[in-house]
Amino acid sequence: xxxxxxxxxxxxxxxxxxxxxxxxxxxxxxxxxxxxxxxxxxxxxxxxxxxxxxxxxxxxxxxxxxxxxxxxxxxxxxxxxxxxxxxxxxxxxxxxxxxxxxxxxxxxxxxxxxxxxxxxxxxxxxxxxxxxxxxxxxxxxxxxxxxxxxxxxxxxxxxxxxxxxxxxxxxxxxxxxxxxxxxxxxxxxxxxxxxxxxxxxxxxxxxxxxxxxxxxxxxxxxxxxxxxxxxxxxxxxxxxxxxxxxxxxxxxxxxxxxxxxxxxxxxxxxxxxxxxxxxxxxxxxxxxxxxxxxxxxxxxxxxxxxxxxxxxxxxxxxxxxxxxxxxxxxxxxxxxxxxxxxxxxxxxxxxxxxxxxxxxxxxx
Amino acid sequence: xxxxxxxxxxxxxxxxxxxxxxxxxxxxxxxxxxxxxxxxxxxxxxxxxxxxxxxxxxxxxxxxxxxxxxxxxxxxxxxxxxxxxxxxxxxxxxxxxxxxxxxxxxxxxxxxxxxxxxxxxxxxxxxxxxxxxxxxxxxxxxxxxxxxxxxxxxxxxxxxxxxxxxxxxxxxxxxxxxxxxxxxxxxxxxxxxxxxxxxxxxxxxxxxxxxxxxxxxxxxxxxxxxxxxxxxxxxxxxxxxxxxxxxxxxxxxxxxxxxxxxxxxxxxxxxxxxxxxxxxxxxxxxxxxxxxxxxxxxxxxxxxxxxxxxxxxxxxxxxxxxxxxxxxxxxxxxxxxxxxxxxxxxxxxxxxxxxxxxxxxxxx
Numbered sequence: 001x002x003x004x005x006x007x008x009x010x011x012x013x014x015x016x017x018x019x020x021x022x023x024x025x026x027x028x029x030x031x032x033x034x035x036x037x038x039x040x041x042x043x044x045x046x047x048x049x050x051x052x053x054x055x056x057x058x059x060x061x062x063x064x065x066x067x068x069x070x071x072x073x074x075x076x077x078x079x080x081x082x083x084x085x086x087x088x089x090x091x092x093x094x095x096x097x098x099x100x101x102x103x104x105x106x107x108x109x110x111x112x113x114x115x116x117x118x119x120x121x122x123x124x125x126x127x128x129x130x131x132x133x134x135x136x137x138x139x140x141x142x143x144x145x146x147x148x149x150x151x152x153x154x155x156x157x158x159x160x161x162x163x164x165x166x167x168x169x170x171x172x173x174x175x176x177x178x179x180x181x182x183x184x185x186x187x188x189x190x191x192x193x194x195x196x197x198x199x200x201x202x203x204x205x206x207x208x209x210x211x212x213x214x215x216x217x218x219x220x221x222x223x224x225x226x227x228x229x230x231x232x233x234x235x236x237x238x239x240x241x242x243x244x245x246x247x248x249x250x251x252x253x254x255x256x257x258x259x260x261x262x263x264x265x266x267x268x269x270x271x272x273x274x275x276x277x278x279x280x281x282x283x284x285x286x287x288x289x290x291x292x293x294x295x296x297x298x299x300x301x302x303x304x305x306x307x308x309x310x311x312x313x314x315x316x317x318x319x320x321x322x323x324x325x326x327x328x329x330x331x332x333x334x335x336x337x338x339x340x341x342x343x344x345x346x347x348x349x350x351x352x353x354x355x356x357x358x359x360x361x362x363x364x
Numbered sequence: 365x366x367x368x369x370x371x372x373x374x375x376x377x378x379x380x381x382x383x384x385x386x387x388x389x390x391x392x393x394x395x396x397x398x399x400x401x402x403x404x405x406x407x408x409x410x411x412x413x414x415x416x417x418x419x420x421x422x423x424x425x426x427x428x429x430x431x432x433x434x435x436x437x438x439x440x441x442x443x444x445x446x447x448x449x450x451x452x453x454x455x456x457x458x459x460x461x462x463x464x465x466x467x468x469x470x471x472x473x474x475x476x477x478x479x480x481x482x483x484x485x486x487x488x489x490x491x492x493x494x495x496x497x498x499x500x501x502x503x504x505x506x507x508x509x510x511x512x513x514x515x516x517x518x519x520x521x522x523x524x525x526x527x528x529x530x531x532x533x534x535x536x537x538x539x540x541x542x543x544x545x546x547x548x549x550x551x552x553x554x555x556x557x558x559x560x561x562x563x564x565x566x567x568x569x570x571x572x573x574x575x576x577x578x579x580x581x582x583x584x585x586x587x588x589x590x591x592x593x594x595x596x597x598x599x600x601x602x603x604x605x606x607x608x609x610x611x612x613x614x615x616x617x618x619x620x621x622x623x624x625x626x627x628x629x630x631x632x633x634x635x636x637x638x639x640x641x642x643x644x645x646x647x648x649x650x651x652x653x654x655x656x657x658x659x660x661x662x663x664x665x666x667x668x669x670x671x672x673x674x675x676x677x678x679x680x681x682x683x684x685x686x687x688x689x690x691x692x693x694x695x696x697x698x699x700x701x702x703x704x705x706x707x708x709x710x711x712x713x714x715x716x717x718x719x720x721x722x723x724x725x726x727x728x
Contacts, residue, residue, distance in 0.1 A: 040567060058654030059566040062694060079674060102471040107464070107488055110471045124471055173544030180537030185569060186554045202423040203404060205549060290422030310443060330426060 004139065005071050008035055008132065012047055015128060022095040023048035024125065025085070028104035030299040031129040033227060037067040044081045045072065046088060048095050055084040082112050089120060099125035127304070134296055134304040135318035141342055143228035144297065144320050148340050148351045151223035151230045154178035155354060164213050164238050164362040168193045168206040171217070179223050188222025188229035188301040199235065199334040202291055202326060213239045216333045217361060222301055229301050231322050232352055233338030236361040248327050249335050249358045251283045255325040256337040259293060260350050263323060265343040269311025276325040277309070285327045294322035297340060319343045320351070368503065369435050372399055372496065376411055379492060386459040387412035388489065389449070392468035394663040395493040397591060401431040408445045409436065410452060412459050419448040446476050453484060463489035491668070498660055498668040499682035505706055507592035508661065508684050512704050512715045515587035515594045518542035519718060528577050528602050528726040532557040532570040535581070543587050552586025552593035552665040563599065563698040566655055566690060577603045580697045581725060586665055593665050595686050596716055597702030602726040612691050613699050613722045615647045619689040620701040623657060624714050627687060629707040633675025640689040641673070649691045658686035661704060683707045684715070 012035065016024060026032050026045040033039050036052065040060040046053050052072035056064050064074045077084030089095060100113060102124035113122045136144070157178040162171055172193040179187070194204035196215035204218075211217055220233040235252075237245060255276040263272050273293040280289045292308030296319050305315045307323070315321065324338030339352035376399065380388060390396050390409040397403050400416065404424040410417050416436035420428050428438045441448030453459060464477060466488035477486045500508070521542040526535055536557040543551070558568035560579035568582075575581055584597040599616075601609060619640040627636050637657040644653045656672030660683050669679045671687070679685065688702030703716035 039569075061654075062565045063567065100471070102475065105471045107466040107469045107471060107474045108490065110474070111466065111488070124475070126472065169544045169547060169549075173541030176544065177537030177541040180533045180540065180570070183533060183572065185533075187551065190550050201426045203427065205403075206544070208547065290425075 003071060004137065005035060005037060009047060009052060009071070011132065012129070013049055016047075016049060019099065019125070019128075020097065021099045021123065021125075022097050023051075023092070024099040024128070026101060026129065027109075028101050028129070030133070030303070031101065031104075033299055034129060034133055036072045037069070038064055039067060039227060040064065042081065044085055046085065048092060050094070051092055053088050055081050055088065057081070082109070082116065086116055089117075095120065097121045097123065099123050099128070102126050130304055133298055134316045136298060136320055136342070137318070140228060140298065141320065141344070143226040144230060144340065144342075145351050147223045147225040147228055147230035148232065150182040150184065150225060151179065151221065151232050152352070152354045154182040154184070154223065155219070155232070155234065157181070158219070159236070159359070159361055162211070162217070162361040164211055167208050167210050168195055168198070169208060171211065171219075172206040175219060175221055179221065182223070183225060185224040185227070188224050188231065191222075192218065192220035192233075194218045194334070195238075197331050197333055200328045200330050200332060202328055202334065202336070211238050211362060213362075214242065216245060216335065218334060218336060220336065220338065227299055229297055229299075230340055230351075231297050231301055231338065232340065232354065233324055233336045234354060234359075235335045235337065236359050238362040239360060241358055246358065248285070248329070251280060251285055252325050252327055252335045252337050253356055253358075255279045256323060256339065256356065259323045259325065260339055260341055260348075263307075263321070263341060263343065263348060264315070265317035265319065265345070266314050268314055269306045270309055272307040272315060273309055273311065276323070280325060280327065288327045288329055289325060290328065291326065294324050296321050315343055317343060317345055367435060368501065369399060369401060373411060373416060373435070375496065376493070377413055380411075380413060383463065383489070383492075384461065385463045385487065385489075386461050387415075387456070388463040388492070390465060390493065391473075392465050392493070394497070394667070395465065395468075397663055398493060398497055400436045401433070402428055403431060403591060404428065406445065408449055410449065412456055414458070415456055417452050419445050419452065421445070446473070446480065450480055453481070459484065461485045461487065463487050463492070466490050494668050497662055498680045500662060500684055500706070501682070504592060504662065505684065505708070507590040508594060508704065508706070509715050511587045511589040511592055511594035512596065514546040514548065514589060515543065515585065515596050516716070516718045518546040518548070518587065519583070519596065519598065521545070522583070523600070523723070523725055526575070526581070526725040528575055531572050531574050532559055532562070533572060535575065535583075536570040539583060539585055543585065546587070547589060549588040549591070552588050552595065555586075556582065556584035556597075558582045558698070559602075561695050561697055564692045564694050564696060566692060566698065566700070575602050575726060577726075578606065580609060580699065582698060582700060584700065584702065591663055593661055593663075594704055594715075595661050595665055595702065596704065596718065597688055597700045598718060598723075599699045599701065600723050600725040603724060605722055610722070612649070612693070615644060615649055616689050616691055616699045616701050617720055617722075619643045620687060620703065620720065623687045623689065624703055624705055624712075627671075627685070627705060627707065627712060628679070629681035629683065629709070630678050632678055633670050634673055636671040636679060637673055637675065640687070644689060644691065652691045652693055653689060654692070655690065658688050660685050679707055681707060681709055
């Protein structure tokens with residue numbers, strides 16, 4: 001089987017021709033990983049019609065050799081990645097007009113292109129690689145499916161170990177060690193563990209607050225397997241729910257169910273968002289669902305497409321997206337239920353299987 | 365006691381006058397946090413002589429109100445932070461010439477300044493706030509001291525629970541849940557847990573590899589308390605060290621000791637680096653210490669100053685820096701010992717107290 005990176009780099013060659021570029025400077029970490037396999041935090045990848053060179057530093061000698069193999073030439077640069085880049089480019093006589101990634105290059109580095117890199121012409125490029133990354137192939141979907149399954153196993157372990165009286169941070173520790181136990185390579189994003197009124201903050205970070213009886217507990221966490229992430233949220237109740245908790249939960253659950261059942265490749269991002277938002281509005285909670293319905297996941301936890309009121313583009317066939325409606329009532333609390341959904345050619349598959357009913361935690 | 369942020373924002377006002385700017389667009393997350401307290405992942409802070417406005421989104425309504433208080437006006441923007449910014453600026457008639465942070469603004473957003481923001485003049489600014497952040501005040505040093513002490517307590521918990529036969533990822537899980545137990549607000553960076561030959565990779569990520577008897581185990585991890593981080597590395601031995609492990613360890617230990625004893629505020633970064641590197645070279649391992657000696661820590665895990673061969677600037681009085689010599693022998697393994705050191709006016713204080721001798725783990 002040919003290396004999938006070989007196919008991607010060939011496609012990039014064709015794209016360079018179409019865009020009339022002699023080369024592309026890839027600086028977005030997930031784009032670098034997608035094209036050549038390197039997952040370190042410090043690297044520049046330059047791809048021309050005849051050359052592929054990854055420039056990184058000493059800390060990644062062994063890792064870059066293992067990950068990149070023969071797909072690109074690896075240069076270990078002692079001083080700075082940029083001086084390494086000028087040297088490499090100077091040895092490529094046919095290279096004159098180059099693209100750079102406008103969404104990743106900070107202005108200071110753009111100035112380097114104009115100053116030390118003034119021998120070349122630089123053209124901003126947007127989303128060239130990201131567009132491909134949106135459409136997952138079978139191997140990528142399998143990796144995400146794996147990340148989802150392992151995250152669910154970790155969640156099950158965690159739920160059995162939560163007790164009322166634990167702090168949000170202690171619960172985060174249990175959740176995260178369970179994610180590691182099930183094989184997570186890192187944390188795709190800062191875990192959200194929010195109890196009681198804290199759950200009204202959609203992006204709460206775990207605090208020293210102790211989970212009390214009768215309170216909501218929202219867990220939103222990522223797992224990474226083979227480079228690909230899952231992103232799942234479940235909201236639990238510490239004991240028995242009261243009528244309002246039950247009502248709010250049920251509205252979110254039905255909104256999640258409706259959106260997952262009807263979201264399709266080809267749909268506009270704003271229409272997908274509408275699937276859940278319409279129902280939540282009907283039920284009178286529209287004002288309290290302030291974020292968007294979801295986003296793509298893959299090598300990054302937030303990537304194309306967007307499922308949002310302002311998203312005018314169609315969801316690509318092959319994308320894996322989150323469906324995560326929520327209702328947040330200030331000072332009272334919040335509920336969110338988030339699944340990962342593959343928009344395949346043969347139909348939609350909800351990858352997340354963890355129950356969506358309101359489950360109790362912290363029984364003693 | 366006046367709010368420290370008030371002092372910082374006043375200083376920023378003076379700086380604007382000196383730089384002949386009417387305002388500064390702050391987009392670096394740690395700079396935003398330093399100036400107004402907001403710690404969310406999505407925000408733009410604009411400061412002029414008469415206005416301070418933080419623009420963020422729905423997810424941070426409650427958090428921004430709590431964290432920012434009355435130090436700045438908070439605007440929750442429904443569409444995008446950028447359209448929020450144009451609206452705010454349009455209501456500030458005296459504001460014409462504005463700085464932006466060249467080290468944080470990506471080229472795509474720079475284009476927004478030139479296009480939608482063309483009513484204003486934009487000037488790149490570098491390191492204006494970072495220079496202040498390098499000099500920690502007493503409260504900041506206290507927060508880092510706390511992060512160090514809690515990290516050490518977590519390390520002690522972890523060491524007692526490591527067994528030969530555990531995988532690097534399981535050990536990472538134990539370490540990270542201990543960090544949470546001791547109060548860590550998040551992970552300042554991806555934990556490094558590297559066993560045997562993997563420890564030769566300075567930036568290894570935890571894998572499924574199992575710790576074997578007689579192997580080195582390198583742990584490099586961060587903790588965050590009150591926004592400030594610690595950054596500590598210790599290398600252990602699973603059982604008894606052989607002669608070579610003992611020799612390499614001892615060279616690194618002495619290099620760490622010498623550098624910690626002699627590093628001073630006012631010293632050039634490259635001279636500080638030399639303190640450890642000179643000794644490692646003398647002992648014949650210079651080739652295998654390929655990274656730099658250290659870096660500043662604070663709200664970020666990598667901030668000014670740099671202690672590196674190429675660092676031509678002096679270490680500021682008040683900085684807290686890491687001292688982290690290492691020796692990495694490909695396929696054999698590596699040793700690093702990393703401490704956090706405060707370069708105070710009254711002298712140097714090594715904040716880390718965890719033993720620096722080669723300790724055994726995994727006794728059964």
